[in-house]
Amino acid sequence: MKKLLILGGGTAGTMVANRLGRELDAEEWQITLVDQDPIHYYQPGFVFVPFGIYKKREEVIKPRKGLFTPNVRFILSDIDLIEPDKNQVRLKKNDTTLSYDFLIIATGTSIQPEETPGLLGDEWHKSIFDFYTADGAFALAHKLRTWEGGHLVLNIVDTPIKCPVAPLEFIFLADWFLHEQGLRDKVEITFATPLPEVFTKPRASAFLGNLLEERRINVETEYLIEEADQEKKVIRSFDGREVPFDLLVTIPLNMGSGVIERSEMGDDLNYVPTEKHTLKHKTFENIFVLGDATDLPTSKAGSVAHFQTESFIHNFLRYIDGMELLPTFDGHSNCYIETGYGKGTLIDFNYDVEPLPGKFPLPGFGPFSLLEESRVDHWGKLMFRWIYWHLLLKGKELPIPVRMSMAGKRL
Amino acid sequence: MATLEMAGTSLELDDDGFLVNRDEWSREVAEELAKADDISLTDRHWEVIEFVRGWYAEKDESPTLRRITKVGGIPTKELYQLFPEGPGKKVARIAGTPKPEGCV
Ligand SMILES: Cc1cc2nc3c(=O)[nH]c(=O)nc-3n(C[C@H](O)[C@H](O)[C@H](O)COP(=O)(O)OP(=O)(O)OC[C@H]3O[C@@H](n4cnc5c(N)ncnc54)[C@H](O)[C@@H]3O)c2cc1C
Numbered sequence: 001m002k003k004l005l006i007l008g009g010g011t012a013g014t015m016v017a018n019r020l021g022r023e024l025d026a027e028e029w030q031i032t033l034v035d036q037d038p039i040h041y042y043q044p045g046f047v048f049v050p051f052g053i054y055k056k057r058e059e060v061i062k063p064r065k066g067l068f069t070p071n072v073r074f075i076l077s078d079i080d081l082i083e084p085d086k087n088q089v090r091l092k093k094n095d096t097t098l099s100y101d102f103l104i105i106a107t108g109t110s111i112q113p114e115e116t117p118g119l120l121g122d123e124w125h126k127s128i129f130d131f132y133t134a135d136g137a138f139a140l141a142h143k144l145r146t147w148e149g150g151h152l153v154l155n156i157v158d159t160p161i162k163c164p165v166a167p168l169e170f171i172f173l174a175d176w177f178l179h180e181q182g183l184r185d186k187v188e189i190t191f192a193t194p195l196p197e198v199f200t201k202p203r204a205s206a207f208l209g210n211l212l213e214e215r216r217i218n219v220e221t222e223y224l225i226e227e228a229d230q231e232k233k234v235i236r237s238f239d240g241r242e243v244p245f246d247l248l249v250t251i252p253l254n255m256g257s258g259v260i261e262r263s264e265m266g267d268d269l270n271y272v273p274t275e276k277h278t279l280k281h282k283t284f285e286n287i288f289v290l291g292d293a294t295d296l297p298t299s300k301a302g303s304v305a306h307f308q309t310e311s312f313i314h315n316f317l318r319y320i321d322g323m324e325l326l327p328t329f330d331g332h333s334n335c336y337i338e339t340g341y342g343k344g345t346l347i348d349f350n351y352d353v354e355p356l357p358g359k360f361p362l363p364g365f366g367p368f369s370l371l372e373e374s375r376v377d378h379w380g381k382l383m384f385r386w387i388y389w390h391l392l393l394k395g396k397e398l399p400i401p402v403r404m405s406m407a408g409k410r411l
Numbered sequence: 412m413a414t415l416e417m418a419g420t421s422l423e424l425d426d427d428g429f430l431v432n433r434d435e436w437s438r439e440v441a442e443e444l445a446k447a448d449d450i451s452l453t454d455r456h457w458e459v460i461e462f463v464r465g466w467y468a469e470k471d472e473s474p475t476l477r478r479i480t481k482v483g484g485i486p487t488k489e490l491y492q493l494f495p496e497g498p499g500k501k502v503a504r505i506a507g508t509p510k511p512e513g514c515v
Contacts, residue, residue: 158477164514194475195513196500202426204515222497224476224487238476239491253477268482276471297472299514333514347515355515 002029002320005089005100007079008257009035011043011393012291012305013106014067019313019395021069031071032098034091036078040064041134042388043162044302044381047169047338049137050129050144051177060134067393079107082263084284102286102320105272107257109162109292109300115253116157118228128228128248131170132162140249144177149186150246152178155235156193157225160269161254162292162300165347167191168198169338170249175215176340192220192235192243201354204347207371211339254300256293271295276351277327279312288312298331298351306392307332310402332404334360336381344378346370350404356411361400363408370409417443429504436507444505448494452505456493459485460506467508475499475511 004020006013017033024031045060054060068074077093088099111132113119119128129143130136152174156167171191178184191198191212198212198219199205212219226238228250234242256270266272273282274294281287290312291305298304311328319325331351338344346368347355359366367376391398413424422440423431428447430436441460445452452460462483466474476499480487494501499511 158475159511159513168515193513194499195511196497198513199515200510200512201515208515222499224499226487238487268478295470297470335514337515349514 002101003099004029004031004102004104005098006031006033006104006106007082007089007259008106008108008291008293009033009064009067009074010040010106010108010291011302011388012108012293012309013104014040014393015306015309015395016104016106016290016312017072018067018069018393019309020316021072022395023313023317026071030073032073032075033068034075034077034079034089034098035064036076038064038076040067040393042385043132044388045385046131046134046137047166047173049134050131050140050170051173052141052145055141057134057138062389069394079257079259080262082259082265084263084265084281084287087286100286102316103284103288105260105281105287105289105293106291106305107259107293109254109256109271111252112255113250113252115255116225116228116250118230119250119252121230123228123230127233127246128230128250130250130252132166132251132254143247147183147247149178149183151188151190151244152247152249153190153192153235153243153245154249154251155223155225155243156195156251157253158194160300161251163335164299164301165335165337167193167251171217172211172215172340173338175217188218189216190218190220190243190245192223192225192237194222194224196221201349203357204355204371207357208345215340260293267295276331277329278315278325279308279329280325288316296331299333299335301333301335302388302392303334304332306398307334307402309395328403330403332402334400336377336384338378338381339373342378343373343375344381345373346377346380348404348409353404353406356409358409360408361405366408415440415443427500427504427510429510430507433507433509441505441507444507448501448505450494450501450505453493455485455489456505459483459490459493459502463502463506463508467506473503473506473508473511476502 039061042060048054077091080092081090125139129140224238228235234244260266260270272289274289290308292300315325334348349355357371360368414421422435490498
């Protein structure tokens with residue numbers, strides 16, 4: 001019996017477990033997946049929660065244990081340590097040790113507000129909020145229901161973050177929501193980002209660049225926060241810029257899982273060194289890394305996890321039969337961006353090709369528009385939740401190419 | 412398209428003043444690129460530049476300021492002094508590594 005061990009049962013871990021559960025012979029392979037959390041969160045839904053578009057927890061969560069095919073063994077436990085030299089993993093629960101022939105690391109990334117002085121404390125979830133956790137998103141929804149206006153500041157502590165477009169979506173949706181509430185004139189909105197510009201890719205800025213101006217959003221660039229001053233109600237950057245806030249929405253530093261750090265397998269942000277095109281660990285021949293846990297220069301997003309999983313499966317089935325790995329993962333990413341007022345847009349890109357305008361997935365027809373606001377793209381995003389639970393996690397085929405295609409794109 | 416003229420050759424620059432062809436980078440080119448930002452490179456600047464280039468060679472992207480601080484050991488405040496107003500972009504430009512980017 002060969003043992004395949006999967007660490008983390010989020011988007012990537014669940015997809016790969018269910019795909020391999022179907023592909024691998026249950027007589028020959030034992031598939032085990034470990035996650036610490038009994039709940040699976042639909043994280044893309046968190047963007048909608050603060051604005052009451054999703055109102056109940058049931059709309060963004062499901063019990064994890066019902067999400068796997070029968071031949072995947074699920075263990076609920078904290079993962080304590082990976083020991084790659086011994087091909088084994090230690091769990092916290094009952095001091096269990098699991099050995100493996102192949103290991104897949106899919107432990108994701110999460111926010112670390114304690115890394116920035118002044119974010120946590122009395123004002124946390126009172127006037128300072130995150131929306132990258134269910135708790136944060138619902139607390140913020142509660143706040144926004146009765147908020148009377150003032151200065152709304154969105155700050156990204158540092159890159160990389162998962163779903164790099166989520167902060168922008170938040171801003172667009174906030175503008176729309178406040179407008180609907182009749183509050184927009186009583187609110188000043190500031191977007192403070194560590195990047196040199198909000199839109200850093202040339203074609204995206206040509207098409208979306210004026211959206212921020214149209215929506216009257218102030219922008220602070222190269223803004224690296226040093227601390228939040230809860231008493232003075234300002235955030236302060238390393239170069240001394242103070243931005244006052246009444247409501248601060250922060251995207252705290254994102255870091256890979258603590259188990260990566262404990263096992264000394266990550267970089268400074270606990271991301272695991274991964275081969276760019278094969279997703280194999282840079283040093284260990286029987287370890288693969290999927291989803292947000294990698295150190296790859298592509299977006300940390302569910303769509304990327306999906307494309308990675310598809311190219312990994314194909315490769316893994318070759319690899320276990322003694323064939324070499326093919327460089328099939330191209331960094332493909334595909335993200336809907338909500339722009340508010342019932343509209344959205346879509347971007348599609350990879351390691352080498354920046355987001356371009358056009359139609360997707362069918363050239364000329366779409367139905368989705370790339371880098372242009374459209375109602376259909378908004379519906380695409382809302383439909384995505386159904387696709388996530390019913391197709392994506394179950395490991396069913398989606399009608400989108402795994403590798404990025406130039407068809408339908410305008411240069 | 413903008414160019415950087417030096418010692419009889421001319422190097423192509425993009426709209427942000429970054430080298431179009433990163434292979435053309437050299438220490439002399441860095442000195443010239445820094446001049447455009449009114450920076451004259453000291454040993455401390457070079458420490459930063461060398462760290463940034465090393466990171467890029469390994470990870471295929473420019474390091475963030477936080478990483479230059481945490482991993483490279485140069486305090487963030489000092490980075491803002493060495494490369495005033497927008498150190499993130501300036502360091503990358505002078506070091507001949509890609510502009511720090513988001514996905515859009
Ligand atoms: C607000 C928001 C909006 C988003 N919007 C989009 C979107 O529109 N489109 C899109 O494509 N993506 C979006 N994403 C990103 C997407 O949700 C993630 O990229 C995706 O979930 C990554 O999958 P993953 O499996 O790598 O990590 P995750 O799904 O986060 O799973 C990691 C799992 O590992 C487990 N784990 C970690 N450490 C341990 C340990 N030590 N022991 C046991 N278990 C452990 C965790 O419990 C977790 O279940 C969004 C994310 C957020 C936060």
